Amino acid sequence: MAGGRRLSAEQRRAELVRAATAVFAERGYRGTSLAAVAERVGITAQGVLHHFRTKDALLLAVLEERERDLGGAAAAAGGTADRLRYVVTRMLAEPGIPQSLCVLSADSVTEGHPAQGFFRARYERLRTRLADGLRAEFGDTVPGGLGPEAAAVLLVAVLDGVRLQWLLDPTAVDLAAAVDDAVRLLLERG
Amino acid sequence: MAGGRRLSAEQRRAELVRAATAVFAERGYRGTSLAAVAERVGITAQGVLHHFRTKDALLLAVLEERERDLGGAAAAAGGTADRLRYVVTRMLAEPGIPQSLCVLSADSVTEGHPAQGFFRARYERLRTRLADGLRAEFGDTVPGGLGPEAAAVLLVAVLDGVRLQWLLDPTAVDLAAAVDDAVRLLLERG
Numbered sequence: 001m002a003g004g005r006r007l008s009a010e011q012r013r014a015e016l017v018r019a020a021t022a023v024f025a026e027r028g029y030r031g032t033s034l035a036a037v038a039e040r041v042g043i044t045a046q047g048v049l050h051h052f053r054t055k056d057a058l059l060l061a062v063l064e065e066r067e068r069d070l071g072g073a074a075a076a077a078g079g080t081a082d083r084l085r086y087v088v089t090r091m092l093a094e095p096g097i098p099q100s101l102c103v104l105s106a107d108s109v110t111e112g113h114p115a116q117g118f119f120r121a122r123y124e125r126l127r128t129r130l131a132d133g134l135r136a137e138f139g140d141t142v143p144g145g146l147g148p149e150a151a152a153v154l155l156v157a158v159l160d161g162v163r164l165q166w167l168l169d170p171t172a173v174d175l176a177a178a179v180d181d182a183v184r185l186l187l188e189r190g
Numbered sequence: 191m192a193g194g195r196r197l198s199a200e201q202r203r204a205e206l207v208r209a210a211t212a213v214f215a216e217r218g219y220r221g222t223s224l225a226a227v228a229e230r231v232g233i234t235a236q237g238v239l240h241h242f243r244t245k246d247a248l249l250l251a252v253l254e255e256r257e258r259d260l261g262g263a264a265a266a267a268g269g270t271a272d273r274l275r276y277v278v279t280r281m282l283a284e285p286g287i288p289q290s291l292c293v294l295s296a297d298s299v300t301e302g303h304p305a306q307g308f309f310r311a312r313y314e315r316l317r318t319r320l321a322d323g324l325r326a327e328f329g330d331t332v333p334g335g336l337g338p339e340a341a342a343v344l345l346v347a348v349l350d351g352v353r354l355q356w357l358l359d360p361t362a363v364d365l366a367a368a369v370d371d372a373v374r375l376l377l378e379r380g
Contacts, residue, residue, distance in 0.1 A: 106296030161347025167299040
């Protein structure tokens with residue numbers, strides 16, 4: 001049992017985030033519970049509560065870890081277009097994660113939601129990084145004719161908006177094709 | 191008191207949907223309750239339960255009514271580009287409605303959610319109507335170079351995705367400007 005090992009608080013936290021990533025990926029937002037994550041690492045739900053007080057707190061930790069992870073892997077993927085396509089392959093591989101994010105990010109738009117500050121900062125960061133990357137690659141106008149900041153808003157919007165349609169009806173909406181359409185229109189126009 | 195009048199079930203239902211539209215628009219998803227809607231029309235919460243069993247059921251009725259309404263007004267607005275811009279002015283005028291829709295539609299992607307069938311059908315309908323309109327207006331290729339169906343997926347995605355960023359941070363994201371960028375890119379390219 002993993003629970004029998006002696007782990008530092010930091011190691012235990014990291015182990016819980018890894019386990020939670022797998023559980024959210026497999027079971028989605030509703031199907032994930034602190035108890036299911038606890039079971040996966042062989043400790044009690046009470047033991048999880050010591051590190052994460054709610055399912056949403058655990059999901060936010062998963063998201064932070066994933067952003068670091070995607071940041072590194074996507075940077076290796078080259079230009080912005082390739083990075084966006086890489087993000088899509090990750091979504092397709094583990095649909096429980098984008099599903100969980102879709103639910104929690106939308107829920108956070110309501111007044112006083114505990115994750116609102118997190119998501120506001122996250123979207124600000126995503127737009128800024130994307131715009132910086134586009135400016136470095138294309139200068140002040142991307143091939144589709146927009147400025148980098150305006151293009152960043154639309155690219156993030158397309159990823160989120162197509163994700164919603166695809167999660168609702170994966171047979172009707174081709175996530176990769178739709179994101180690819182937007183990438184070509186905005187970033188690869190001749 | 192409105193509640194003192196004798197209304198048919200249909201009239202009462204319509205009155206409740208009108209009142210709920212105002213309450214959702216003013217107070218958003220969390221701030222709206224069956225009790226608040228009941229109070230607005232001068233009946234008891236029990237009286238509302240007779241017509242709508244949950245807040246979400248009431249929100250779905252608001253959405254259906256609004257879709258009929260927007261359908262008529264938007265059709266009068268002319269081409270697809272103008273119709274999409276009209277939808278944005280409505281969102282800006284009553285942000286509690288798009289906020290409520292953002293929460294419920296995203297929540298519906300989870301397994302077995304009671305509104306999942308509704309939103310799956312709604313998105314299918316939105317895409318089909320939009321694509322039909324685009325085909326009537328532009329033929330088999332819209333000015334941005336995509337087919338009508340692919341363009342419809344992206345336009346709906348942009349509306350939803352920019353809505354999320356705007357609801358989280360209205361000072362950082364200009365909803366009308368971002369939708370306008372997408373409309374010009376897809377539908378008005380020279």
